[in-house]
Amino acid sequence: MILAVGLPYAALLAFFVGIGYRVLSWSRAPVPFRIPTTCGQQKSLPWIKASWLENPYTTAGAVARVASEVLVFRSLLRNHRPERLGSRLVYSPSGWLWLGALAFHWSFLIVLLRHLRLFLQPTPRWVLALQSLDGFFQAGMPVVYATDAILLVALLYLLGRRLAQAQLRYLSLPSDYFALGLLLALAGSGILMRYFARVNIVEIKRYALGLATMSPALPSDAGALFYFHVATLSLLLAWFPFSKLMHMGGSFLSPTRNLANNSRMKRHVNPWNPAVELHTYEQFEDEFRDKMRTAGIPLEKQ
Amino acid sequence: MAWPKPDELVQIDNTPPSGSWLEPSANYRKGAYCNSALPKSLDQVGMPNARNWKPSDADWKLPPDWKEIVLEGMRDRLERFRSFRLFMDICVRCGACADKCHFYIGSGDPKNMPVLRAELIRSVYRRYFTAAGKILGKLAGARDLTEDVLKEWFYYFYQCTECRRCSVFCPFGIDTAEITMIVRELLNLVGCNIHWVQEPVANCYRVGNHLGIQPHGFKDSIDFAVDEIEEMIGVRVEAPINKKGAEVLFVVPSADYFGSPHYYTLLGYLMLFHEVGLDYTFSAYASEGGNFGLFTSNEMMKRLNAKMYSEARRLGVKWILGGECGHMWRVVNQYMDTMNGPADFLQPPVSPVTGTAFDNARSTKMVHICEFTADLIRHGKLKLDPARNAHWNVTYHDSCNPARAMGMLEEPRYIIRNVCDRFHEMPENTIREQTFCCGSGSGIGTDENFEMRMRGGFPRANAVKYVKEKFGVNLLSCICAIDKATLPTLLEYWVPGVEVAGVHELLGNALVMSGEKERTTDLRGQPFAPQTEQAGA
Numbered sequence: 001m002i003l004a005v006g007l008p009y010a011a012l013l014a015f016f017v018g019i020g021y022r023v024l025s026w027s028r029a030p031v032p033f034r035i036p037t038t039c040g041q042q043k044s045l046p047w048i049k050a051s052w053l054e055n056p057y058t059t060a061g062a063v064a065r066v067a068s069e070v071l072v073f074r075s076l077l078r079n080h081r082p083e084r085l086g087s088r089l090v091y092s093p094s095g096w097l098w099l100g101a102l103a104f105h106w107s108f109l110i111v112l113l114r115h116l117r118l119f120l121q122p123t124p125r126w127v128l129a130l131q132s133l134d135g136f137f138q139a140g141m142p143v144v145y146a147t148d149a150i151l152l153v154a155l156l157y158l159l160g161r162r163l164a165q166a167q168l169r170y171l172s173l174p175s176d177y178f179a180l181g182l183l184l185a186l187a188g189s190g191i192l193m194r195y196f197a198r199v200n201i202v203e204i205k206r207y208a209l210g211l212a213t214m215s216p217a218l219p220s221d222a223g224a225l226f227y228f229h230v231a232t233l234s235l236l237l238a239w240f241p242f243s244k245l246m247h248m249g250g251s252f253l254s255p256t257r258n259l260a261n262n263s264r265m266k267r268h269v270n271p272w273n274p275a276v277e278l279h280t281y282e283q284f285e286d287e288f289r290d291k292m293r294t295a296g297i298p299l300e301k302q
Numbered sequence: 303m304a305w306p307k308p309d310e311l312v313q314i315d316n317t318p319p320s321g322s323w324l325e326p327s328a329n330y331r332k333g334a335y336c337n338s339a340l341p342k343s344l345d346q347v348g349m350p351n352a353r354n355w356k357p358s359d360a361d362w363k364l365p366p367d368w369k370e371i372v373l374e375g376m377r378d379r380l381e382r383f384r385s386f387r388l389f390m391d392i393c394v395r396c397g398a399c400a401d402k403c404h405f406y407i408g409s410g411d412p413k414n415m416p417v418l419r420a421e422l423i424r425s426v427y428r429r430y431f432t433a434a435g436k437i438l439g440k441l442a443g444a445r446d447l448t449e450d451v452l453k454e455w456f457y458y459f460y461q462c463t464e465c466r467r468c469s470v471f472c473p474f475g476i477d478t479a480e481i482t483m484i485v486r487e488l489l490n491l492v493g494c495n496i497h498w499v500q501e502p503v504a505n506c507y508r509v510g511n512h513l514g515i516q517p518h519g520f521k522d523s524i525d526f527a528v529d530e531i532e533e534m535i536g537v538r539v540e541a542p543i544n545k546k547g548a549e550v551l552f553v554v555p556s557a558d559y560f561g562s563p564h565y566y567t568l569l570g571y572l573m574l575f576h577e578v579g580l581d582y583t584f585s586a587y588a589s590e591g592g593n594f595g596l597f598t599s600n601e602m603m604k605r606l607n608a609k610m611y612s613e614a615r616r617l618g619v620k621w622i623l624g625g626e627c628g629h630m631w632r633v634v635n636q637y638m639d640t641m642n643g644p645a646d647f648l649q650p651p652v653s654p655v656t657g658t659a660f661d662n663a664r665s666t667k668m669v670h671i672c673e674f675t676a677d678l679i680r681h682g683k684l685k686l687d688p689a690r691n692a693h694w695n696v697t698y699h700d701s702c703n704p705a706r707a708m709g710m711l712e713e714p715r716y717i718i719r720n721v722c723d724r725f726h727e728m729p730e731n732t733i734r735e736q737t738f739c740c741g742s743g744s745g746i747g748t749d750e751n752f753e754m755r756m757r758g759g760f761p762r763a764n765a766v767k768y769v770k771e772k773f774g775v776n777l778l779s780c781i782c783a784i785d786k787a788t789l790p791t792l793l794e795y796w797v798p799g800v801e802v803a804g805v806h807e808l809l810g811n812a813l814v815m816s817g818e819k820e821r822t823t824d825l826r827g828q829p830f831a832p833q834t835e836q837a838g839a
Binding site: 022025026027028029030031032033034035037038039040041042043044045047048049051054055057069073075076078079080081082084086087088089091097101165166167168169170171172173174175176242243244246247249250251253254255256257261263264265266267268269270272273274276277278279280281284285287288291292294295296297298300 | 308466473736
């Protein structure tokens with residue numbers, strides 16, 4: 001009961017409170033300066049084509065830019081690798097990281113959304129539609145979801161590259177492997193239950209609905225694998241706000257991406273704009289007056 | 303001085319060392335760091351812990367409570383800068399930035415990967431500002447702030463030129479320049495700063511420009527340029543200083559009037575303004591466009607930048623025009639109006655020659671010379687003879703700040719295409735928003751830092767070498783004073799035979815002035831290519 005009910009609730013609480021705390025701490029800190037990284041032509045003369053997306057000058061452009069980052073990982077798509085051949089550097093496009101990251105995130109999202117069928121009664125049409133689309137490429141019993149396979153392959157790729165590349169291995173922290181390990185355990189146990197060690201889905205839906213409606217009831221014949229799945233998910237949820245997995249919020253809030261490059265058109269205000277000591281023109285002229293007069297430079301005081 | 307030869311330096315080993323990066327390391331060897339600031343430069347602007355010390359010393363003579371000062375400084379900045387807080391939290395260490403840094407490409411030192419450069423302070427952030435780091439320590443990638451860590455910061459955050467190339471590739475837009483700026487602020491709190499930044503800061507604050515050229519010396523330089531133009535071209539131009547009631551205040555990086563090849567760009571400006579009859583003035587008080595405060599702290603940036611608006615107000619001009627300078631334009635585009643505005647005593651800039659309203663500068667009221675000139679050319683206001691640049695085969699180096707902190711990519715290219723016949727772009731991964739830094743920006747372009755500069759500039763030089771060999775390029779044009787000061791050394795080292803010039807030098811060569819005498823040489827005094835004479839230009 002503690003494992004199956006207490007843990008998910010506690011994890012969810014930690015998840016939402018933690019995220020709330022984190023987002024609040026970010027949004028409480030002001031954005032003193034308008035510092036977009038400009039990745040395209042600025043808006044200047046009317047006959048020069050400005051890049052509204054890569055160097056947005058309107059709020060709509062900045063929103064679109066953030067969307068391009070969040071939805072298709074725009075910046076990661078620029079990735080390339082420099083290689084040194086003797087004394088010459090050559091650059092080759094390198095889309096694997098982009099592909100691996102995109103594959104992981106999108107398939108993970110779809111897998112999560114598919115799980116809604118367990119928490120909602122009746123199962124909404126769009127969830128069913130998503131489910132049949134996901135299983136489109138495969139006939140047979142049970143239907144093999146494309147996202148299950150993609151999720152697993154993408155995670156293994158992300159782990160593999162971290163282990164295989166010396167530089168990445170050098171910079172990686174235990175927490176980087178922990179995140180990948182947790183996700184692999186979560187996805188792996190789910191896949192096992194769906195395709196190999198089948199569980200009673202009716203009982204699990206009863207349990208999930210119970211959690212969702214705040215009237216928890218244990219599934220009658222769920223095995224250790226199921227509880228392992230629930231436990232890894234709970235751990236992931238609870239750890240999420242305190243880890244780098246919070247990068248999600250960062251992509252929305254990053255001042256190098258979510259601001260329009262319009263600080264010459266419209267003044268950006270810094271709430272803590274400090275008063276600073278200045279060396280005034282008067283002080284300057286007082287020091288150099290004689291020399292300026294001799295040189296014939298106009299003066300305020302003769 | 304026996305610096306390593308290019309064929310030695312290019313043997314770059316990318317194998318990371320054994321052991322953990324959490325162990326601080328900073329190898330203060332000759333050629334790989336900048337000299338420390340002199341006490342008098344710090345005293346002049348009221349910066350703390352002025353003393354004599356060297357980065358290679360064992361004892362840095364830090365204040366006794368240096369650790370508290372730095373940690374308190376971090377806490378304060380975490381509250382004031384969302385960028386800082388976010389960039390400490392959201393990195394996933396995906397490594398997309400790793401091989402995008404010119405210092406990493408040129409040195410192979412893993413702590414020059416932007417992700418690890420940032421981790422050098424992130425690890426300290428985790429230790430003192432996050433629960434996981436406080437409890438789990440090293441396991442969570444956290445480490446204590448020690449004197450060795452501080453020395454490591456100084457080493458690697460003065461091996462970042464704040465060029466922002468990594469932030470183009472980061473999926474979350476994490477900008478190492480922002481992190482470097484904040485770490486340098488922290489280092490400044492305990493008096494760890496470099497001579498090549500702090501002396502220009504002190505000079506600029508009191509005298510008005512980086513070299514500390516006093517007003518009469520400034521006037522001499524400008525007058526000399528006026529005389530030289532008359533001698534070369536036969537036209538007497540005017541270059542007023544502190545002229546009240548002029549329409550435009552013109553601010554240039556001071557290197558334009560004391561550096562070479564900057565000086566030829568200055569000649570280009572003066573000729574251009576005469577030709578279109580611009581009513582403008584220089585200022586002796588604001589005789590510096592550059593702002594090494596940007597490499598010190600945001601407060602220092604504000605103190606130095608304030609002179610532009612204050613002088614514009616005193617002289618009663620309508621708007622401000624700015625010369626070819628890289629980081630000056632980062633300050634103007636992203637900081638000036640916020641820090642020292644609103645400039646409601648000025649008017650939205652309008653070109654008196656073409657009537658074009660520079661709507662993109664309507665609040666800041668400051669226009670880039672390339673915007674101004676591109677507009678003139680577009681309206682057919684200039685008579686240009688590109689054949690006068692026929693001896694040059696030109697490429698264009700996007701300077702980091704105009705490219706990635708502004709997005710000024712097309713304006714200079716438009717000018718170049720109108721004043722030169724032979725123009726070739728470097729490979730696409732090395733220009734525009736992906737441009738490579740000269741390796742000497744953000745105040746580390748000093749002689750004693752030679753090896754790191756050559757390493758950092760290696761990718762840029764390599765792309766120049768490519769167009770030199772493929773198209774016969776012999777001139778690299780750019781719009782940044784630090785580029786003009788440091789790229790000649792870099793190119794001489796890696797690609798001998800390619801010169802460096804400002805865009806307005808090329809314009810000055812091509813500009814046909816009314817009343818000019820027959821011209822046989824460019825602004826450097828080099829004879830025009832033979833075909834020019836045949837064309838009878």
